[in-house]
Amino acid sequence: MAKLSIVGVGPGSPDYVTPAARKTVQEAQVIIGAERSLNLFKAEIHGETMTLTAKNLNAALKYAVESAEKGKNVALLSTGDPGFSGLLKSVLSSKLVRAVEVNVIPGVSSIQACAARLGISWDEACLFTFHEGNVSEEKKTELATCLKNGRDAMLLPDSRAFPPKEIAGFLIKAGLDRKTAVFVCENLTLSDEKVTASSLEGVLMLDFPSLCVMVIKANSR
Numbered sequence: 206m207a208k209l210s211i212v213g214v215g216p217g218s219p220d221y222v223t224p225a226a227r228k229t230v231q232e233a234q235v236i237i238g239a240e241r242s243l244n245l246f247k248a249e250i251h252g253e254t255m256t257l258t259a260k261n262l263n264a265a266l267k268y269a270v271e272s273a274e275k276g277k278n279v280a281l282l283s284t285g286d287p288g289f290s291g292l293l294k295s296v297l298s299s300k301l302v303r304a305v306e307v308n309v310i311p312g313v314s315s316i317q318a319c320a321a322r323l324g325i326s327w328d329e330a331c332l333f334t335f336h337e338g339n340v341s342e343e344k345k346t347e348l349a350t351c352l353k354n355g356r357d358a359m360l361l362p363d364s365r366a367f368p369p370k371e372i373a374g375f376l377i378k379a380g381l382d383r384k385t386a387v388f389v390c391e392n393l394t395l396s397d398e399k400v401t402a403s404s405l406e407g408v409l410m411l412d413f414p415s416l417c418v419m420v421i422k423a424n425s426r
Contacts, residue, residue: 209273209305211293213286213312214242217416218394221313222246229310230280235272237265238282246282257282262295270301286314290334290361316359318393319418322400325357330420333360340367348372349379352423364415372419373408381405386422389413 210229215221222245230236234252236243243254257265266281273279283292287309296302320327331351333344340363351358362369369389377383383406391399391414403411405421 208308209269209279209281209296209302210308210310211281211283211287211291211296212238212310213291213314214238214245214282214284215313216285216315216318216393217241219245221318221394223310223312225310226312230282232278233280234277235269235279236282237269237280239284242282242284252278263299266296266299266301270305273305283312285316286312289314289316289332290336315361315390315393315416315418319359319390319420322390322393322398323388323420325420327357327359330357330359333358335363335367335372336361337363339363345375346379349376349381352376352381352385352421353379355423357423358419358421360419360421362413362417362419364413364417369408369413369417369419370411373405376421377405377409388420388422389417390420391417393418 212226212229214226227246227249230246231249231251236250236252237255237257239257243256255265255268269279269281281292285291287293293309296307316327316332333348348358362372373387383404385405387403387405387408389401401411
């Protein structure tokens with residue numbers, strides 16, 4: 206069976222790309238990924254490349270599968286870890302991949318990098334992603350319930366559909382204390398990395414870039 210490798214490339218810095226990811230890319234004959242992901246492997250790419258964008262995702266997946274079916278080694282680059290707000294969900298939900306074996310190379314998620322940067326344990330935290338406009342009322346309610354039940358929340362905001370300031374506003378309206386502690390980590394592992402320590406009330410007045418992780422502490426003042 207043809208094989209397609211989905212490669213986690215980490216949160217952004219080349220220092221966080223695993224040896225397994227580099228080896229897979231080096232051996233690939235077709236490498237597909239966003240421009241910033243491809244740039245992480247400039248010295249190691251020996252095959253054909255295709256730049257992945259939000260607009261050509263379906264076409265890129267189709268080409269990846271067709272190339273794998275022809276016997277080529279194909280690497281599909283996914284920022285962070287493929288299994289958390291990465292490309293694995295898109296691949297598995299596509300009817301195209303039924304004819305190929307999917308091989309997943311895990312990567313360092315920005316959630317992991319955020320927890321490490323803040324020095325917190327995240328094994329009991331509620332995890333959410335609102336990327337790609339995945340902002341249902343049910344999911345928003347789950348976030349509020351998690352915090353009201355005394356569990357911290359770590360999430361990936363959507364800079365347009367549900368940015369941090371709107372998340373803060375929603376949670377305040379849902380009954381959370383305005384002084385609840387919030388941390389927002391921007392551009393993790395990159396040279397312009399920044400951590401903002403604030404509160405739900407404070408975040409109402411702030412704007413953040415698309416590459417950020419939000420941590421909301423439960424029952425804190």
